[in-house]
Amino acid sequence: DAGVIQSPRHEVTEMGQEVTLRCKPISGHDYLFWYRQTMMRGLELLIYFNNNVPIDDSGMPEDRFSAKMPNASFSTLKIQPSEPRDSAVYFCASRRDRDVTDTQYFGPGTRLTVL
């Protein structure tokens, strides 16, 4: 298996632009998680899905952030409009419902820089 795939790996954009981050979870995994990592706040859970349905979006910082999972193999995290304080590394992770250890598998991340 290729593991969790994220694209792009790096994104540089200007304030006010729309940014879309993409994630392909591991095949057969039922849960998908979006995290944000910054030096100041560490690793924060933004939202997670179970069987393509958003379960908890309480970590989404504000309405500028939205996430979708149209099918079991694809999810997007969109920021519109982007701001410099959104600069961070965004990780996607997935896990199987039947994995009793609840282990999450992380993608390599997307490093976002908003100028």
Place this chain on the structure above:
Amino acid sequence: GEDVEQSLFLSVREGDSSVINCTYTDSSSTYLYWYKQEPGAGLQLLTYIFSNMDMKQDQRLTVLLNKKDKHLSLRIADTQTGDSAIYFCAESPRNTGFQKLVFGTGTRLLVSP
């Protein structure tokens, strides 16, 4: 609360043992985890321990769990420069339905030759 606490930084010399400590809050967590993050990469599961165990050993890694004190530690024997990374402990609390992981702040391990 859901605060998982770790010291921020640890520096050791190559060949020494490293011990990274963590305190967690939810005694109902079934599993506790150690993840490793190398520069520019995502988090990678290192090991986990079931909550009814006191110790788990996996090659150079030893995990110790003290449920009474809610204390978790990771010992790396014969630490190598390739072990330099950020190490996160995590728990899966009952109040999240065991669906979410709550991560600590991470401990940056620096191994010098």
